[in-house]
Amino acid sequence: MAAGNIAPQILTLLSILSSTVNSIDFNYPAVFNFGDSNSDTGDLAAGLGFLPGPPYGRAFFKTPTGRFCDGRLIVDFLRNPSSPSRALPMASKTCILNFLALLSIFLPLTQSLQFNFPAVFNFGDSNSDTGNLVAAGIESIRPPYGEIHFQIPSGRYCDGRLIIDFLMDAMELPFLNAYLESVGAPNFRKGCNFAAAGSTILPATATSVCPFSFGIQVNQFLQFKARALELLAKGKKFNKYIPS
Template sequence: MAISFTKSFTIPLMLTICSTILRFGRSYDYPAAFNFGDSNSDTGELVAAQGFSLSLPYGQSYFNTPSSGRFSNGRLIVDFIMDAMDMPFLNAYLDSIGAPNFRKGCNYAAAGSTVLPATATSVSPFSFGVQVNQFLHFKARVLELREGKGGKKLDKYLPAEDYFQKGLYMFDIGQNDLAGAFYSKTLDQILASIPTILAEFESGVQRLYDQGARNFWIHNTGPLGCLAQNVAKFGTDPSKLDEFGCVSSHNQAAKLFNLQLHALCKKLQGQYTDGNITYIDIYSIKSNLIANYSRLGFQQPIMVCCGYGGPPLNYDSRIVCGQTKMLNGTLVTAKGCDDSSEYINWDGIHYTEAANQYVSSQILTGKYSDPPFSDKMPFLLKLKF
């Protein structure tokens, strides 16, 4: 008998069940996790690195403070995944305040990061190659400290040596390479750049593999054209929108990127015969959410929860969520909505906790992965999220 969940009570029940399921699946019983990405999985890296602070209502729905450094009102997909695997939330690599514990892994993802090397105009200097360098430094220092005097005392703070080989390496990056390019390049130029982006990504993965990494979990990129920021900038002409109100060109670029990323993953699956390469189709999950938002309990598929301007988008690029600013001679505030669980989009770029919860629940079914992992966890076949 299938068990179905509604949004109102999925968080505690779904995670309890999935946590049990994942512990049964030995192939997914990892001692640690190392994450690389952008703001979709940043747990405080960019905030710690650049010394700025987010403001409420960021973080209000779960952490009760914006100091978690997450670009959402609450938990991210990576948080739900870690919780489901019965592991603690990942601490940001550069966030040393509060004596973070890195025994179960580390997060190198930083908002605004790209796969390609950062430029002078980049939001984040922590491109994928830099994040890989940070990991290599982290690993070297961990091994050095553990080999020194008093290394045993660090057991509860730092990963064991074999965790680096047995751990899960997660990737969610590439969105900013595509979305940012639309401000200066044509669609054809962007599509032509995808092989270069993926060559850089492959190089980083190869470096991790050479360091002993064997378990790779690679997310593709979501429907960029459905983010309010892109609709506001590039969707003023209705002919450029699809039937869901998303910018067609952005989604076209995301689809081609994902097609080639999938091909790369298949190549790596054949190349790394002693490894596990899992490709996760985030695009399909998010597209299904937007197309079927009402049936899934949401009321707003594209309009922003925390923003300014009112319907249809409630988004103004001149003012960010939580900020008060003088616009056109009037002091205004980009406020949060009354009920964030009704919205998919949080601030024009990022998802709400409720939407992140839905996406993570779909990832955990295993049916959006290649290879599918439900066959390794038979209990999943009896569940319907």
């Protein structure tokens, strides 16, 4: 009902703003980028003196370029087009009109989302690692990691919570324990986190920062699942520790 009431207000606002839509020209004289493998165009390869082999680069550059993907990264797509289309303002307005029509059709049907997932299993790198790399003994982290929320380092490569933590909060679920965490009586009742900082999609090599590539994380999940089923078959005494 709330969505139906707000729909006319959104439609009115968008109809007013659509007349002011113009193409955006990016005329920045220079761009300086900071980040990790999501936008690394060659720093790690140059700094450590190695070049990732195929299939890196094969989709666009046809050869490895220092990027940890098979084509271009998001930062590559953010570059200015060489000849911006003059039809963009009209195209933008047309797009908004189409959006308005779809909005008027679908908004009355919208409902609030209910998160009723029994458990969550996460895979990834440092963006969602809640302690795997540290628990593996590969690296230790010190303050200021964790100082904002946990007050002490918590295995996360940030000074507070990660996106995965906020998602768990939104679903009213406890933070995910790292798969390799064995200290502090970890509870996997609501899921498990297999993400490890520095991990890659392709198998790890001798020069990799982290051995827990995506394939390894999937194998860890399969091992976790098999072991959980074994314990559940023994009775209900393990139900409070593992997903059922």
